[in-house]
Amino acid sequence: xxxxxxxxxxxxxxxxxxxxxxxxxxxxxxxxxxxxxxxxxxxxxxxxxxxxxxxxxxxxxxxxxxxxxxxxxxxxxxxxxxxxxxxxxxxxxxxxxxxxxxxxxxxxxxxxxxxxxxxxxxxxxxxxxxxxxxxxxxxxxxxxxxxxxxxxxxxxxxxxxxxxxxxxxxxxxxxxxxxxxxxxxxxxxxxxxxxxxxxxxxxxxxxxxxxxxxxxxxxxxxxxxxxxxxxxxxxxxxxxxxxxxxxxxxxxxxxxxxxxxxxxxxxxxxxxxxxxxxxxx
Amino acid sequence: xxxxxxxxxxxxxxxxxxxxxxxxxxxxxxxxxxxxxxxxxxxxxxxxxxxxxxxxxxxxxxxxxxxxxxxxxxxxxxxxxxxxxxxxxxxxxxxxxxxxxxxxxxxxxxxxxxxxxxxxxxxxxxxxxxxxxxxxxxxxxxxxxxxxxxxxxxxxxxxxxxxxxxxxxxxxxxxxxxxxxxxxxxxxxxxxxxxxxxxxxxxxxxxxxxxxxxxxxxxxxxxxxxxxxxxxxxxxxxxxxxxxxxxxxxxxxxxxxxxxxxxxxxxxxxxxxxxxxxxxxx
Numbered sequence: 417x418x419x420x421x422x423x424x425x426x427x428x429x430x431x432x433x434x435x436x437x438x439x440x441x442x443x444x445x446x447x448x449x450x451x452x453x454x455x456x457x458x459x460x461x462x463x464x465x466x467x468x469x470x471x472x473x474x475x476x477x478x479x480x481x482x483x484x485x486x487x488x489x490x491x492x493x494x495x496x497x498x499x500x501x502x503x504x505x506x507x508x509x510x511x512x513x514x515x516x517x518x519x520x521x522x523x524x525x526x527x528x529x530x531x532x533x534x535x536x537x538x539x540x541x542x543x544x545x546x547x548x549x550x551x552x553x554x555x556x557x558x559x560x561x562x563x564x565x566x567x568x569x570x571x572x573x574x575x576x577x578x579x580x581x582x583x584x585x586x587x588x589x590x591x592x593x594x595x596x597x598x599x600x601x602x603x604x605x606x607x608x609x610x611x612x613x614x615x616x617x618x619x620x621x622x623x624x625x626x627x628x629x630x631x632x633x634x635x636x637x638x639x640x641x642x643x644x645x646x647x648x649x650x651x652x653x654x655x656x657x658x659x660x661x662x663x664x665x666x667x668x669x670x671x672x673x674x675x676x677x678x679x680x681x682x683x684x685x686x687x688x689x690x691x692x693x694x695x696x697x
Numbered sequence: 698x699x700x701x702x703x704x705x706x707x708x709x710x711x712x713x714x715x716x717x718x719x720x721x722x723x724x725x726x727x728x729x730x731x732x733x734x735x736x737x738x739x740x741x742x743x744x745x746x747x748x749x750x751x752x753x754x755x756x757x758x759x760x761x762x763x764x765x766x767x768x769x770x771x772x773x774x775x776x777x778x779x780x781x782x783x784x785x786x787x788x789x790x791x792x793x794x795x796x797x798x799x800x801x802x803x804x805x806x807x808x809x810x811x812x813x814x815x816x817x818x819x820x821x822x823x824x825x826x827x828x829x830x831x832x833x834x835x836x837x838x839x840x841x842x843x844x845x846x847x848x849x850x851x852x853x854x855x856x857x858x859x860x861x862x863x864x865x866x867x868x869x870x871x872x873x874x875x876x877x878x879x880x881x882x883x884x885x886x887x888x889x890x891x892x893x894x895x896x897x898x899x900x901x902x903x904x905x906x907x908x909x910x911x912x913x914x915x916x917x918x919x920x921x922x923x924x925x926x927x928x929x930x931x932x933x934x935x936x937x938x939x940x941x942x943x944x945x946x947x948x949x950x951x952x953x954x955x956x957x958x959x960x961x962x963x964x965x966x967x968x969x970x971x972x973x974x975x976x977x978x979x
Contacts, residue, residue: 500720
C-alpha cells in the first residue's frame with residue numbers, strides 16, 4: 417500500500433511536528449533554539465482575543481457560505497432539471513465560477529466588480545439608489561462571504577443536479593398519478609433521495625471553505641482591522657509576520673481538534689434530521 | 698375520458714408558457730452568475746484608461762496590449778504551475794489506482810478503517826500545520842522548490858482521488874473480473890487489462906478534479922515558495938502594483954490564469970458531474 421505510506425508520511429508527520437512545536441517556544445527571528453515550555457502556548461491561545469475572534473469568524477464564514485451555497489445550489493439544480501431552450505448553455509454559465517482560479521476571482525471581485533469608483537456592481541445598482549458604495553470597507557465580511565458563495569454554488573448545483581437526474585422517473589409519475597402536488601412530491605420523495613448528495617456537498621464544501629484563504633488575503637487582507645481575519649489568515653500572519661511557530665502550532669492543534677468535533681457533530685446532526693423525517697413519513 | 702384528448706389546446710399552451718418562464722428565470726440566473734467572468738474578460742481587452750471610468754464602458758476599441766504585457770512576464774510562473782499540476786496529478790493517479798483496488802475489488806483486512814483514514818486526512822485543515830511545514834521544508838532544503846509543491850499537492854488530492862476511483866471500481870461488473878481470473882490473469886493483469894479500460898472515463902474526471910485544485914492552489918505556494926517555484930496564482934498577486942492604474946492589466950492576468958481550467962471544465966463538464974457525484978452513492 418504505497419498510497420497509505422505516502423499519505424501517512426506527508427499528512428501525518430506535519431501534524432505530529434505541529435503537536436511537538438505546540439509545546440515549544442520557537443520564533444524564527446530569535447536565535448535561541450526551540451525549547452520546551454509546556455502548555456503555555458495553549459494558555460496564550462485560549463486567552464488570546466485575536467485567536468478567538470478569528471475562530472468565530474471562520475465558523476461564521478464557513479457555515480454561512482456552505483449553507484447559502486447549498487440552498488442556492490438546490491434551487492439552481494431544480495431549475496436546470498427542467499427542459500428549456502439552451503439548457504446546456506445555462507448549465508455551462510452556472511458552473512463557470514467554480515472553475516475560475518480563486519485568486520483571480522478574489523482580485524476581479526475586489527477591483528473591477530466592487531470598486532467604489534468604477535465597479536460594475538455599483539453601476540448596476542445605481543437605478544436602485546445605491547451610490548458608490550465601498551463594499552469592501554462598508555461590509556467586508558459579507559463581501560468576502562458573497563464571493564465564496566459565488567464560487568461554491570456551482571459545485572453544489574452540480575452535485576444536487578446529479579442527484580436529481582439519478583431519481584427514478586416512475587416514482588415521480590406514480591406520485592403525480594396519486595395527485596400529489598409538486599411541493600409535496602419534492603419534500604416527500606425528492607429531498608430524501610437527494611440526502612446523500614446534499615451531505616456530500618456540505619461535507620466537501622466545508623472541508624475546502626474552512627481553509628478559505630485566497631479571498632481573505634486578496635480582497636481585504638484580513639481587514640479592515642481584523643474584521644475578516646479567519647483562522648487560515650491568522651495562522652498565516654503568525655508564521656509570516658510574527659514568526660511565532662510555537663504559538664501558531666498550538667493554534668493549529670486547537671483548530672484541528674475543533675474541526676474534528678464540528679465535523680462529527682454536523683454529520684451526526686444530519687443523520688438524525690433525516691432519520692426523523694423518514695420516521696415521520 | 699374520451700373528451701380529454703380532443704381538446705389539448707389550453708393545457709398545452711399553459712405547459713409551454715410554464716416552460717418558457719422557467720427557461721427565462723434560468724437564463725437570468727445563469728447570466729448573472731457568469732457576469733463577473735464576462736466582465737473580467739471584457740476588462741482585459743480594454744486599454745488601462747478605459748478600465749477605470751464612471752460609468753463603466755461597455756463599448757470600446759479592444760486592445761491586446763495588456764495581454765502582451767502579461768505574456769511577457771509570466772513564463773517561469775506558468776512553467777512551475779504546469780510542472781506542479783501535471784506532476785502531482787500523475788503521482789496521485791499512480792498511487793490511487795492500487796490503493797483503490799485494495800479498498801474495493803480485493804478488499805484488504807480493515808479496508809473500512811483504511812478508507813476512513815484517507816478521508817479523515819482531508820478533514821484536517823492544512824493551514825493548521827503551515828508553520829511546522831515551513832520548518833520541515835527548511836531542514837530538508839525543499840523550500841521554494843517545485844518538488845515540495847508536487848509532494849504537497851499529491852497529498853492534498855490523494856484522498857479525494859482514492860475515494861472517487863474506488864467508487865468507479867465498484868461499478869466494474871463482477872463477471873468481467875471472474876472471467877479474467879478464470880483465464881489465469883494475475884492481479885496486475887486484472888488491473889491493467891480489465892479494470893483500467895472500464896474505469897478510464899472515471900480516471901479522466903478524477904484527474905481533472907486534481908488538476909483544478911492543484912492549478913488553483915495559493916496558500917501553500919504563497920507560504921513555501923518565493924521565486925524558484927512560484928505558481929500562476931502568485932503571478933496574479935504580483936500583477937497588482939502598489940500604485941497606478943492596474944485594473945485592465947490585472948483582468949488580463951486573471952483571464953490568462955483562469956482560462957485553461959475554465960475551458961477544460963467546460964469541455965469535460967459531464968464527466969465532472971459524474972465523478973463528483975459517484976462518491977455520494979457508494
